[in-house]
Amino acid sequence: MTTVHTYDAVIVGAGGAGLRAAIEAADRVRTAVISKLYPTRSHTGTAQGGMCAALANVEEDYPEWHAFDTVKGGDYLVDQPAAQLMTEEAVDAVYQLEHWGLPFNRTPEGRIDQRRFGGHTRNHGEAPVRRACYAADRTGHMILQTLYQQCVKRDVRFFNEFYVLDQLLSDGRCAGVVAYELATGEIHVFRAKSVLYATGGYGRIFKVSSNAHTLTGDGPAVLFRRGIPLQDMEFFQFHPTGVYKLGILLSEAVRGEGGILVNSEGERFMERYAPTVKDLAPRDLVSRAIYQEIKEGRGVGPRRDAVYLDVRHLPHDVIEEKLPDVTEFARVYLGVEPTREPVPIQPTAHYAMGGIPTNTDAQVVVGEEETPVPGLYAAGECACVSVHGANRLGTNSLLDIVVFGRRGGLHMSEFAGDADLPDLPDAPDVRVHETIDGLLNRPEGANAADIRGELQEQMFDLAFVVRSETSLRKMADVLAGLRERYERVFVQDTGKTFNTELTEVIELGFMLDCADALVAAALARDESRGGHYREDHPLRDDANWLKHSLAYRQADGSIKLETKPVKLGPYIPMERKY
Amino acid sequence: MDDGNGLGDVLEASDRRAAGAGGRVTLTLRIRRYNPETRGQESWWDEFTIESEPDDRLLDALHHVKWYLDGTLALRRSCAHGICGSDAMMINGRNALACKVIVRDVAPRVTVEPIRGLPVLKDLIVDMEPFFAGYRSVLPYLINDSGEPEKERLQSPEERHRYDDTTKCILCAACTTSCPIFWGDEEYVGPAAIVNAHRFVYDSRDEGGRRRLEILAEKNGVFRCRTTFNCTDACPRGIEVTKAIQDVKRSILFDRF
Numbered sequence: 130m131t132t133v134h135t136y137d138a139v140i141v142g143a144g145g146a147g148l149r150a151a152i153e154a155a156d157r158v159r160t161a162v163i164s165k166l167y168p169t170r171s172h173t174g175t176a177q178g179g180m181c182a183a184l185a186n187v188e189e190d191y192p193e194w195h196a197f198d199t200v201k202g203g204d205y206l207v208d209q210p211a212a213q214l215m216t217e218e219a220v221d222a223v224y225q226l227e228h229w230g231l232p233f234n235r236t237p238e239g240r241i242d243q244r245r246f247g248g249h250t251r252n253h254g255e256a257p258v259r260r261a262c263y264a265a266d267r268t269g270h271m272i273l274q275t276l277y278q279q280c281v282k283r284d285v286r287f288f289n290e291f292y293v294l295d296q297l298l299s300d301g302r303c304a305g306v307v308a309y310e311l312a313t314g315e316i317h318v319f320r321a322k323s324v325l326y327a328t329g330g331y332g333r334i335f336k337v338s339s340n341a342h343t344l345t346g347d348g349p350a351v352l353f354r355r356g357i358p359l360q361d362m363e364f365f366q367f368h369p370t371g372v373y374k375l376g377i378l379l380s381e382a383v384r385g386e387g388g389i390l391v392n393s394e395g396e397r398f399m400e401r402y403a404p405t406v407k408d409l410a411p412r413d414l415v416s417r418a419i420y421q422e423i424k425e426g427r428g429v430g431p432r433r434d435a436v437y438l439d440v441r442h443l444p445h446d447v448i449e450e451k452l453p454d455v456t457e458f459a460r461v462y463l464g465v466e467p468t469r470e471p472v473p474i475q476p477t478a479h480y481a482m483g484g485i486p487t488n489t490d491a492q493v494v495v496g497e498e499e500t501p502v503p504g505l506y507a508a509g510e511c512a513c514v515s516v517h518g519a520n521r522l523g524t525n526s527l528l529d530i531v532v533f534g535r536r537g538g539l540h541m542s543e544f545a546g547d548a549d550l551p552d553l554p555d556a557p558d559v560r561v562h563e564t565i566d567g568l569l570n571r572p573e574g575a576n577a578a579d580i581r582g583e584l585q586e587q588m589f590d591l592a593f594v595v596r597s598e599t600s601l602r603k604m605a606d607v608l609a610g611l612r613e614r615y616e617r618v619f620v621q622d623t624g625k626t627f628n629t630e631l632t633e634v635i636e637l638g639f640m641l642d643c644a645d646a647l648v649a650a651a652l653a654r655d656e657s658r659g660g661h662y663r664e665d666h667p668l669r670d671d672a673n674w675l676k677h678s679l680a681y682r683q684a685d686g687s688i689k690l691e692t693k694p695v696k697l698g699p700y701i702p703m704e705r706k707y
Numbered sequence: 708m709d710d711g712n713g714l715g716d717v718l719e720a721s722d723r724r725a726a727g728a729g730g731r732v733t734l735t736l737r738i739r740r741y742n743p744e745t746r747g748q749e750s751w752w753d754e755f756t757i758e759s760e761p762d763d764r765l766l767d768a769l770h771h772v773k774w775y776l777d778g779t780l781a782l783r784r785s786c787a788h789g790i791c792g793s794d795a796m797m798i799n800g801r802n803a804l805a806c807k808v809i810v811r812d813v814a815p816r817v818t819v820e821p822i823r824g825l826p827v828l829k830d831l832i833v834d835m836e837p838f839f840a841g842y843r844s845v846l847p848y849l850i851n852d853s854g855e856p857e858k859e860r861l862q863s864p865e866e867r868h869r870y871d872d873t874t875k876c877i878l879c880a881a882c883t884t885s886c887p888i889f890w891g892d893e894e895y896v897g898p899a900a901i902v903n904a905h906r907f908v909y910d911s912r913d914e915g916g917r918r919r920l921e922i923l924a925e926k927n928g929v930f931r932c933r934t935t936f937n938c939t940d941a942c943p944r945g946i947e948v949t950k951a952i953q954d955v956k957r958s959i960l961f962d963r964f
């Protein structure tokens with residue numbers, strides 16, 4: 130049985146981006162938020178370090194400096210007008226959150242305190258600047274809580290533990306989504322004038338990741354299957370400091386507060402790679418430096434495949450007051466006492482720069498002309514505006530989700546206010562039924578955990594910090610094999626109540642789609658830029674590659690690649706030195 | 708290898724630890740199951756014995772069971788590092804997050820049950836709605852009708868510190884479902900709701916404190932608490948839950964906050 134609901138605005142995802150959009154839309158039009166997790170379980174809650182805005186509360190700063198850092202940090206693949214807009218709106222976005230009660234740390238004068246973060250500098254690179262607003266090392270938790278509180282206050286309608294599995298389009302316009310209710314196994318059709326995707330990242334395609342088990346790229350994959358392109362998928366951020374083997378993030382704030390990276394010789398090696406900003410260089414550079422140290426035999430740990438993050442020299446109160454959670458992670462998961470011992474770390478898959486292409490109103494756009502799909506929106510990590518280009522700066526994602534969540538929520542409700550209700554396509558739920566029935570009616574088959582495990586291992590070995598044509602070709606072959614096995618995957622649980630085995634298997638299918646797009650785009654881009662490093666093409670190639678990639682899934686299953694120009698602005702691409 | 712800064716020793720120590728941790732351990736999981744769709748209203752126990760890394764999380768062990776031994780096992784989880792609040796369970800009789808329990812600490816045998824006092828829906832999944840209803844009842848959002856300044860509202864570090872502890876709550880329900888009063892009566896708002904009221908009552912920017920205290924002074928409110936400290940022991944975020952409840956009681960009694 131299928132239930133049909135009708136809304137003006139449907140928001141898919143209840144992390145920071147989805148909730149921020151919901152606050153905007155719910156005040157204006159009939160709005161529903163659909164989330165596969167309870168809103169407060171969303172991964173925004175794990176963000177630690179901070180959210181940047183040039184408030185200039187502790188030292189001189191300007192949005193323009195912030196914009197420059199964002200563009201340079203993104204290795205000039207950033208659309209500069211979008212970055213300018215985001216860094217200008219940042220200041221009010223922070224005040225807005227404060228007015229809603231976000232408990233920022235404070236300066237002695239009672240203002241919002243700010244701290245240093247990688248790649249954020251004064252006056253175009255002179256020295257690190259204090260720009261990150263923070264709430265201890267749980268800034269994301271406080272943003273998620275605050276936004277959820279505002280939704281409770283506004284009595285926003287939530288459909289929690291509902292999985293969106295398909296996008297409906299009619300006559301080229303958004304008509305709604307199809308969702309699976311976890312508690313009952315029922316299918317729901319949401320007929321809607323506008324839909325905004327805010328489904329987060331897909332770091333789980335890599336073995337070592339800071340991302341939740343549930344970050345499986347559902348939104349991008351659902352749209353990819355419906356012919357919407359995915360942009361800049363080759364750009365994935367590998368954060369330098371993940372807990373060894375587990376990938377749990379140890380925030381850059383640790384280095385912002387003075388923590389340093391050391392190799393097996395006790396050397397603070399970042400002094401060699403980035404003499405000016407040292408340990409606070411952008412993440413792609415630091416991750417590659419770690420890779421290099423390990424490769425040259427200066428790694429630590431039993432397999433010499435880690436380096437140390439050292440905070441032993443930091444004052445005790447800094448650790449207790451500003452970094453309580455991250456030090457706890459080291460204690461619980463590694464049994465290491467950070468005040469006495471350095472913590473073994475390794476790069477961890479952290480953030481998807483690429484995703485669903487949008488403009489600055491969060492409208493989904495296709496093709497080189499960036500034609501909006503009427504009624505279709507995306508914001509947050511699943512979207513690609515692009516404000517992060519080839520490498521996101523720390524603290525710019527929490528900013529991105531509130532700025533573009535707000536803009537998307539606003540635009541979609543204005544759109545819905547004017548538009549009439551779209552017709553539903555015939556048999557709107559048939560595709561989802563086919564998928565589910567196909568999975569449940571198989572007497573035996575391949576084990577999903579094996580497929581997932583192999584995907585994660587191989588992506589970690591072949592498409593991680595360092596890539597090459599050889600490694601990526603190999604990965605493409607691996608993916609073809611995994612796809613074949615996935616076609617025969619077996620689900621033991623045939624029930625309707627909380628069949629989380631089924632939903633995990635569907636998520637695995639979405640992960641394979643994201644990996645396909647990533648590898649195809651990474652193979653094509655024969656240059657190195659930001660998070661995408663090709664050891665066979667180690668230099669940036671602006672003549673040929675100062676452009677975005679777009680990957681389309683073709684009817685025959687193959688992937689077609691296109692490019693579109695980067696929107697330039699005042700900042701002329703130059704070599705990135707820190 | 709000594710480099711004069713003590714790192715050589717540390718390196719060796721960490722190598723020793725890693726080498727020592729190398730061996731796998733055998734873990735038997737005794738799990739309380741429930742599935743009204745296939746087995747009616749009675750719960751039952753299942754046992755699974757697996758090989759595990761000693762430094763794995765209990766959540767990893769549960770995943771192993773689900774992924775390789777019994778796909779029907781149902782549990783909630785997301786972040787896997789103690790922040791999202793999805794996987795509160797009763798582990799060896801005490802509430803904890805499965806992703807924060809390390810196998811080494813429970814091997815060779817561990818008992819896993821759903822948290823108590825909320826209706827079980829399937830295996831380790833309970834109906835969280837009554838819990839969130841309690842949360843919503845205390846007006847868990849900043850109330851301030853005095854208009855918004857152009858920039859931030861000022862708040863001193865001391866004022867900020869006053870409610871710091873209760874901002875850490877991840878709504879995992881470990882506290883509320885370890886409380887004997889709540890087991891006896893689901894109408895009691897429970898520790899987590901009080902923690903979330905506390906977070907606003909003592910925030911210098913908030914003007915809704917009195918309304919919240921009135922709500923908590925009612926019969927299902929804070930005076931049901933018998934100070935058993937189960938909640939404080941259960942909280943995976945280390946929040947001093949009982950202290951927060953005592954703060955609120957005192958504020959109601961002396962009308963001061």
Ligand SMILES: Cc1cc2nc3c(=O)[nH]c(=O)nc-3n(C[C@H](O)[C@H](O)[C@H](O)COP(=O)(O)OP(=O)(O)OC[C@H]3O[C@@H](n4cnc5c(N)ncnc54)[C@H](O)[C@@H]3O)c2cc1C
Nearest residue numbers: 142143144146165166173178179293329509510524526527
């Ligand atoms: C450990 C960690 C630390 C970080 N620290 C920082 C930091 O300090 N500063 C910073 O700026 N950035 C940081 N980031 C990045 C930033 O936190 C994330 O990029 C951002 O929070 C993503 O928000 P989101 O709203 O896009 O997605 P999420 O918060 O991940 O939310 C996704 C939502 O989509 C829902 N969903 C997904 N698929 C479906 C589906 N099929 N159907 C229905 N619902 C679905 C989920 O239920 C969830 O509600 C950090 C990231 C991590 C992992």
Ligand code: SF4
Nearest residue numbers: 876877879880882942
């Ligand atoms: S107070 Fe602690 S135990 Fe209770 S819900 Fe919050 S985090 Fe969980």
Ligand code: FES
Nearest residue numbers: 785787791792806
């Ligand atoms: S899975 Fe998030 S708290 Fe355990």
